[in-house]
Structures are given as C-alpha cells and as structure tokens.
Amino acid sequence: MLQLNQISYHPAATPQPILRDINLKLPPQQLGLIIGPSGSGKSTLLEILSGLAEHTSGEIYWGNQSLISYNLQEIAGLVFQFPERHFCGNTILEELRFGHPELSMNQVKDALAEVGLDHLSFSTSPNALSGGQQRRLALAVQLIRSPNILMLDEPTAGLDWSMRGQLAKLLVKLKEHWTLLVVTHDAKELTPVADNCWHIQNGQLSEVEM
Numbered sequence: 001m002l003q004l005n006q007i008s009y010h011p012a013a014t015p016q017p018i019l020r021d022i023n024l025k026l027p028p029q030q031l032g033l034i035i036g037p038s039g040s041g042k043s044t045l046l047e048i049l050s051g052l053a054e055h056t057s058g059e060i061y062w063g064n065q066s067l068i069s070y071n072l073q074e075i076a077g078l079v080f081q082f083p084e085r086h087f088c089g090n091t092i093l094e095e096l097r098f099g100h101p102e103l104s105m106n107q108v109k110d111a112l113a114e115v116g117l118d119h120l121s122f123s124t125s126p127n128a129l130s131g132g133q134q135r136r137l138a139l140a141v142q143l144i145r146s147p148n149i150l151m152l153d154e155p156t157a158g159l160d161w162s163m164r165g166q167l168a169k170l171l172v173k174l175k176e177h178w179t180l181l182v183v184t185h186d187a188k189e190l191t192p193v194a195d196n197c198w199h200i201q202n203g204q205l206s207e208v209e210m
C-alpha cells in the first residue's frame with residue numbers, strides 16, 4: 001500500500017505552497033487516478049513520489065516502510081507526459097536496455113509481452129511505431145525495472161480516441177501485476193478503469209466517491 005501523510009511542497013522561490021497536506025492511500029494492484037486542471041500540482045506530486053523532488057513536510061510509506069527520495073527512485077517507475085519525445089535508442093532493444101545492459105533477452109521479451117508489443121522485431125526503430133505503440137514501449141521501459149509503483153503523467157495526451165481506449169484497456173491488464181498511479185486533466189477513458197479517484201486543485205487533494 002502506498003500511503004501519503006500530510007505531504008506538502010513549498011519551494012523557497014514560490015510565495016504559496018505547490019502541494020498542501022496531501023493524504024492518499026493506494027492499495028496494491030489498484031489503479032489510482034488523480035484528476036486536475038493545468039497547474040494544479042499533478043506533475044509535481046509525481047516528481048516527489050518518484051524521488052525526483054523532495055517534499056517539504058509529511059511522510060510517504062510503502063507498507064510499513066517510511067520512504068525518502070532515494071527509496072522512491074528505487075520503487076517507482078515514472079512515465080512522463082509525451083514519453084516518446086525522450087526516446088534515445090535506435091531500436092526497441094536499445095531503448096529497453098538503455099542504462100541496463102545486463103537485462104536478458106527473456107526480460108526484454110517479457111516486458112514487451114506485458115504491453116502487447118512482443119510481435120515486433122527487437123530491431124524496429126521506436127520512431128517507426130504508431131503513437132499508441134510508442135506509449136506502450138515507454139511503459140515497457142519502466143516495467144522492465146520491476147518498479148513497485150508505476151506512475152503515469154497524462155498517459156492519453158495526444159492520442160486519438162481509439163488509442164486512448166486501448167491504453168485504458170492495457171492499464172486494466174497491468175494492474176493485475178502492478179500498482180498504478182495516473183494523473184490527468186482528461187479523465188474520460190480513465191475514470192471507468194480506476195479503483196480510486198481524487199481531484200486536485202491548487203495543490204489540495206480531495207477524494208472522489210466511486
């Protein structure tokens with residue numbers, strides 16, 4: 001279970017806190033969805049939960065273990081908004097093994113199977129994939145590290161309606177094995193597949209009854 005107790009984030013440079021007293025509990029193998037408008041603090045919250053930024057106050061737990069940024073970098077996998085813009089491999093294999101040359105072919109195959117891309121040749125260029133396939137590859141890049149929590153920032157942004165629906169279906173499949181936390185401003189396809197839902201506004205989180 002991921003648990004946040006009274007998480008606040010107030011960098012010295014900002015007059016107001018960006019996140020205020022955030023409380024959240026997300027059980028394992030569930031999909032948590034945080035919905036909020038632009039500038040409400042969604043990406044900042046994911047940056048904190050993946051250890052890329054440090055919260056000012058509050059506690060983050062995975063089970064009974066209290067986590068600092070270093071632990072969060074280990075247990076969280078973050079898929080950025082428009083992740084395909086950050087691809088740097090010439091092939092699918094290079095992309096998946098980037099920074100992890102020790103990964104076996106079986107691990108690569110398993111990660112691709114998890115996201116429904118195992119029919120593709122390892123030598124395919126990530127740039128030759130469709131928009132939906134590129135999002136799947138970006139998910140596989142994180143899954144191959146076996147994170148405890150997979151976090152996705154606006155996973156349906158820029159996809160057409162059919163690809164958005166397919167991505168929502170994939171998330172349903174992934175939560176059989178993983179705990180997922182998704183943030184978005186456009187929750188249309190994602191709300192029906194969420195187990196827990198919150199709204200975020202001006203850095204404050206409120207639970208939505210499901």
Ligand SMILES: Nc1ncnc2c1ncn2[C@@H]1O[C@H](COP(=O)(O)OP(=O)(O)OP(=O)(O)O)[C@@H](O)[C@H]1O
Nearest residue numbers: 011013014018036037038039040041042043044045
């Ligand atoms: N380190 C920082 N220093 C100053 N301001 C920051 C910092 N990080 C984020 N902000 C501000 O905090 C607010 C929340 O930003 P954030 O990117 O988390 O929102 P968001 O909900 O993800 O919006 P979007 O969907 O547009 O990305 C914004 O006003 C942003 O400018």
